Amino acid sequence: MSETLANLLNETRQFPPSAELAANANVKEDAYAQGREDRLAFWETQARRLTWAKEWDQALDWSNPPFAKWFVGGQLNVAYNCLDRHVEEGRGSKVAINWVGEPGDTRCLTYADLHRLTCQAANTLASLGVRAGDRVAIYLPMIPEAVVAMLACARIGATHSVVFGGFSVDALASRIQDADAKVVITSDGGYRRGKPSALKPTVDEAVDRCPGVEHVLVVRRTGEDVAWRDDRDKWWHETVEQASTEHAAQPFDAEHPLYILYTSGTTGKPKGILHTSGGYLTQASWTFHAVFDHKPDTDVYWCTADIGWVTGHSYIVYGPLSNGATQVMYEGTPDTPHKGRFWEIVQEYGVSILYTAPTLIRTMMKWGDDIPAQYDLSSLRVLGSVGEPINPEAWMWYRQNIGRGETPVVDTWWQTETGAIMISPLPGVTATKPGSAMTPLPGIAADVVDDQGNSVPDGGGGYLVLREPWPSMLRTIWGDDQRFIETYWSRFQNMYFAGDGAKRDADGHIWLLGRVDDVMLVSGHNISTTEVESALVSHPKVAEAAVVGATDPTTGQAIVAFTILRGSVPEDEASGEALVKELRDHVAKTLGPIAKPRQIMVVPELPKTRSGKIMRRLLRDVAENRSMGDVTTLQDSTVMDLIAGGMQSAK
Ligand code: 6R9
Numbered sequence: 001m002s003e004t005l006a007n008l009l010n011e012t013r014q015f016p017p018s019a020e021l022a023a024n025a026n027v028k029e030d031a032y033a034q035g036r037e038d039r040l041a042f043w044e045t046q047a048r049r050l051t052w053a054k055e056w057d058q059a060l061d062w063s064n065p066p067f068a069k070w071f072v073g074g075q076l077n078v079a080y081n082c083l084d085r086h087v088e089e090g091r092g093s094k095v096a097i098n099w100v101g102e103p104g105d106t107r108c109l110t111y112a113d114l115h116r117l118t119c120q121a122a123n124t125l126a127s128l129g130v131r132a133g134d135r136v137a138i139y140l141p142m143i144p145e146a147v148v149a150m151l152a153c154a155r156i157g158a159t160h161s162v163v164f165g166g167f168s169v170d171a172l173a174s175r176i177q178d179a180d181a182k183v184v185i186t187s188d189g190g191y192r193r194g195k196p197s198a199l200k201p202t203v204d205e206a207v208d209r210c211p212g213v214e215h216v217l218v219v220r221r222t223g224e225d226v227a228w229r230d231d232r233d234k235w236w237h238e239t240v241e242q243a244s245t246e247h248a249a250q251p252f253d254a255e256h257p258l259y260i261l262y263t264s265g266t267t268g269k270p271k272g273i274l275h276t277s278g279g280y281l282t283q284a285s286w287t288f289h290a291v292f293d294h295k296p297d298t299d300v301y302w303c304t305a306d307i308g309w310v311t312g313h314s315y316i317v318y319g320p321l322s323n324g325a326t327q328v329m330y331e332g333t334p335d336t337p338h339k340g341r342f343w344e345i346v347q348e349y350g351v352s353i354l355y356t357a358p359t360l361i362r363t364m365m366k367w368g369d370d371i372p373a374q375y376d377l378s379s380l381r382v383l384g385s386v387g388e389p390i391n392p393e394a395w396m397w398y399r400q401n402i403g404r405g406e407t408p409v410v411d412t413w414w415q416t417e418t419g420a421i422m423i424s425p426l427p428g429v430t431a432t433k434p435g436s437a438m439t440p441l442p443g444i445a446a447d448v449v450d451d452q453g454n455s456v457p458d459g460g461g462g463y464l465v466l467r468e469p470w471p472s473m474l475r476t477i478w479g480d481d482q483r484f485i486e487t488y489w490s491r492f493q494n495m496y497f498a499g500d501g502a503k504r505d506a507d508g509h510i511w512l513l514g515r516v517d518d519v520m521l522v523s524g525h526n527i528s529t530t531e532v533e534s535a536l537v538s539h540p541k542v543a544e545a546a547v548v549g550a551t552d553p554t555t556g557q558a559i560v561a562f563t564i565l566r567g568s569v570p571e572d573e574a575s576g577e578a579l580v581k582e583l584r585d586h587v588a589k590t591l592g593p594i595a596k597p598r599q600i601m602v603v604p605e606l607p608k609t610r611s612g613k614i615m616r617r618l619l620r621d622v623a624e625n626r627s628m629g630d631v632t633t634l635q636d637s638t639v640m641d642l643i644a645g646g647m648q649s650a651k
Contacts, residue, residue, distance in 0.1 A: 011392055015399070016431035017408055021381075025428020027290040027442075035442030042443040043070075043471050046286040047278065050322065051085050052076045053251030056278070060469060066489040066496070067476065068469040070279030075251035078258060078277050079122075079155035081285075082321035083115040084249060095326045098300075098349055099144050102191035102332025109144055111324070114151070117144075117240070119247035121152035124240045128215045130183055132157030132252065135260065137181040137213075139163045139172060139203055141190025142331045145219045145236065146307045149185045150259075150317055154277075155249050159257045161272070164308030165190060165199055166610050171270075173206035175262050178272055179478060180212050187219035187236075188226045194336050196222035207232075254278025260478045261310055263416045271487070272478030273310075273416045279471030281318055283420040287441065288319030291410055292353045292382050293427045300379070302328040303355040304342070309611045310416040311386055314472075315355055319420070334360060339367050343375035343402075354402070355384035359544075359612035361394045364401075366543035368567040372401050382427050383409045388613055389512045391534040391545075392435035399434075413437040413464075413512055415498065417488065419472030422446060423510055435534060436511050444470055448502045448510065453492040461503035461526075463516060466496040501528055518616050520549030520557050525594050529616060532559060532597065535590040539583055541569045546606050546614045547597070550623035558598035560623040561587075562606060562643065574602055599623075605639045619643070 017025070035042045040059040047056070056074030077084075086094065092112035099107040109117075130136060136158050140146040146162070153160040161179045163172050176184065184207060189198040200218060204227055207213045218226070219236040255276045262270040288294055294301065301320055305311035320327050328349050334342050342364075346354065364372065383403050385395070390411050399409050409432060413423040422444050423437040430438050440446035445468035448456050456462045466473075473496070477484040491497035501513035513519070513528035520527045529547045536545035544564040549557035563583065565574050573579055580600045588596040607615040622643055 011433055011435060013392075013396075014431045014433050015408070017428050018406070021293070021408065022428045025426070026293050026295075027426055027428070029429050031290070031426075031442040032439075035444070039443050039445070039468065043282065046443075047071055047074075047282040047471070049285060049289070050076060050081050050278075050281060052278075056254060062469055065469075065494070066485060067481075068279075068473055069255050070276075070469075070471045071254040071282070074254040074278050076254065076278055076281070077155065077249040077251050078281050078318070079118060079151045080249040080251075081281060082151060082154075082318065083111060083118055086111045086324045087115050091324055094324065096321065097144055097147065097327060097329050099329045100331065100345055101143075102194070102330075102336055107144060114144075114148065114321075116245045117148045118151045118155060119245050120243040121148050121240045122155040122247045123243040124217070125152055125158060125183065126156055127239075127243070128183055128217070128234075130156065130158050133159065133257070134183075135159045135161055135179040135181040137161050137163060137172075137176045137179065137184045139165060139167075139184060139186045139199060140219065140307070141165050141187060141192075141197075141199065141221060142307060142329060143187065143190065143219065143221055144329065145185075145187070147317055147321075147329075150307075150313075151321075154258060155247065157250070157252045157256055159259055161260045161262070162308050162313070163262070164306060164610055166308075169202050169205045172202060173209045175270065175272075176206060176210045176213060178262075178270075179260050181210075182212055183215045183217060184213055185217045185219070185236075187221045188224055189222040191222065191332055193333055196224055198222075198224060198226075200226040204229075252277055255475070259313065261313060261416055271480075271483065273474045274476050274478050275419050275472065276475050279473070280419050281322060283470065283472035284314040284319040285322040287421040287424075288315060288323050288325070290426060290441070291412060291421050291424050292355070292384060294320075294323055294325060294353065296324045299325065299352045299381075300328065300350050301325050301353040301355070302330070302346070302349070302351045304330065304334075304360065305355070305357070305386075306611070310419070311355075314420050334363070335367075340371050340374060343372045343377060346377055346380065347375045350379040352379050353382045353384070354380055355386065357387035357612045358385055358390040358394055359388065359608060359614075361385065361390065361398050362537070362544040362564075365394060365397050366564055366567055369401050377402060377404065380404075381407055383407050385409065385411045386414070387611065389514060389530040389534075390435060391530075391537040393534070393537045395434035408432060409434075411435070411437045413500075413510075417474045417498075418466075418470065419474065422466070422470070433505075433509060436505070436509050438509050440510070446510070447495075448504045449492065449495070453495060456504060458504050458508050459506050461501065461513065461528075463491075464498045464500045464502040464510075464512070465492055466498065467494075518548070520547075520559060522549065522557050522559060522594060523555045527559070527595055531591065532561065532587060532595055535587045535595065536561060536563055536583060538590060539586045541565055541579065542583065543567075544606060546616060546619055548616050548620040548623050550598075550620060552598065559595065560619070561597040561600045562603050562619055563600060564604070564606065565602060601643070603643050605643075607639050607643070
């Protein structure tokens with residue numbers, strides 16, 4: 001990877017924070033020095049932002065790497081930190097969640113409301129026999145009960161395992177079995193693309209294969225008929241909503257398990273990533289405060305992720321609520337009932353901090369600039385991105401069209417495994433560059449290394465690693481310590497291997513280049529998919545691109561690109577050979593002839609995981625004319641037929 005094209009990403013645009021933002025920022029430049037001088041003391045300071053029942057004796061126990069213990073001997077209750085302390089300090093009437101249902105129904109829950117409901121749910125779970133350390137599976141749509149269910153588990157020390165509501169029977173059953181959950185919390189269904197979409201039948205089928213499940217707790221959301229098993233199923237409104245609202249939160253050890261979250265992974269059995277309490281909450285909470293510059297008295301925050309992903313865990317539930325934030329939570333899709341839905345919500349609730357994913361930004365680019373232009377977005381002051389590398393042009397589009405050309409964009413790199421943000425600009429400090437995650441946060445030891453594990457110099461490329469443990473790190477893979485060691489700690493000695501390629505530019509700033517498995521080897525040159533995709537997206541007619549390396553008799557691998565055009569490109573032009581040539585030439589001109597794609601396909605959609613990441617593995621199958629592998633995590637299975645059909649006709 002050190003041979004990455006030298007002239008790539010010669011991005012020169014840079015955007016310093018406004019003087020006002022810099023002067024009022026929660027976290028300033030000096031935090032970096034504090035993190036460098038005494039990393040553990042830095043994190044201890046951040047841990048003190050929380051309320052502990054008992055202080056820790058030791059910040060970090062790293063005597064048995066890679067198994068870390070943070071804040072050893074400390075005790076706290078995570079739900080207490082997210083709810084009770086705000087209520088006790090007189091903020092009970094503050095809005096915690098402004099919830100918007102897809103059909104247009106709304107609910108407003110204050111911190112006192114959320115606290116009351118969580119106490120009721122905690123009492124109900126306890127009465128169903130759930131004890132500290134037991135596992136509870138949560139399979140819910142984006143409704144407030146999902147947050148309540150997670151916090152109720154945290155409150156009684158049960159470990160939650162949230163499974164995304166779009167997952168199939170197989171995916172749900174295998175996750176319930178792996179975690180050995182004894183209760184499942186679900187609903188009759190939710191609303192998706194204008195229609196009720198049932199969940200309970202999936203749970204029924206999955207639970208039939210899971211003899212360990214004793215109870216299924218069912219929230220009524222759509223009111224559609226559901227099959228019922230009297231001995232097992234309980235309605236939420238007949239149990240939780242009738243339960244006592246009194247519940248004293250008992251403190252748990254800092255290393256008490258908080259949740260398991262499965263990463264889909266492209267091969268093998270999903271990995272149950274285990275997070276614990278004190279360190280996780282410390283970093284989720286501080287990063288929310290620092291990276292979004294969150295001001296509890298004035299900001300309205302909205303994260304568009306689903307609660308079923310780590311982004312929903314850390315930046316809908318634990319980060320915002322531990323900071324006493326007011327947030328928007330939205331049940332549905334961005335184009336129901338119309339393509340301006342997101343911007344309508346921003347306008348209506350005066351959202352000031354927005355956290356979303358590149359896939360959504362590129363979709364909005366495709367739909368056209370005129371849509372956001374119809375709404376008043378003047379409340380926005382910080383824009384965040386997460387989930388994939390953000391192409392410089394998508395970054396610019398986000399800042400220009402959503403952020404009025406003024407707001408900082410924070411591109412945040414992290415993973416399910418890291419638990420919280422690791423590499424990101426700080427909005428009041430960093431002069432951002434479009435497409436770069438910039439700098440490791442204070443207290444985080446991220447590095448880019450070569451094959452041998454040596455730091456690459458500025459201008460070099462290689463593998464992203466973490467050299468020191470961090471508070472919200474995964475503690476293991478549930479039930480499989482060996483796999484934990486092999487997956488993350490064996491590629492390099494004493495370093496966490498993230499699996500992402502990265503490059504450090506001439507100023508030392510970090511650019512993420514995609515998963516290392518996706519790197520292409522063309523005539524002996526390592527070329528990152530991200531860089532070619534960004535070159536394509538920098539063409540004014542392209543909204544989105546996915547690039548793969550297909551086996552090629554002459555060059556080893558050849559670059560095959562799949563592109564989605566912007567809505568403004570006329571139909572006849574979109575299907576013509578001239579445009580393909582124009583795009584190939586554009587890449588060659590931007591990156592050099594070696595990066596010129598052998599083939600470019602114009603497609604209507606790209607295969608994505610349900611969390612919005614492009615599935616390049618499937619595109620590689622298409623490009624190499626293979627029958628498609630496992631498509632179970634694909635968002636929309638018809639997409640692949642469309643793409644494969646187009647590929648045949650192009651040959
Ligand atoms: C939070 C989340 C983790 C993988 C990660 C990387 C990619 C996430 C990114 C990014 C470039 C960013 N990723 N954020 N790549 N820039 N800002 O997405 O967790 O679902 O576990 O995915 O996502 O490849 O390794 P998760």
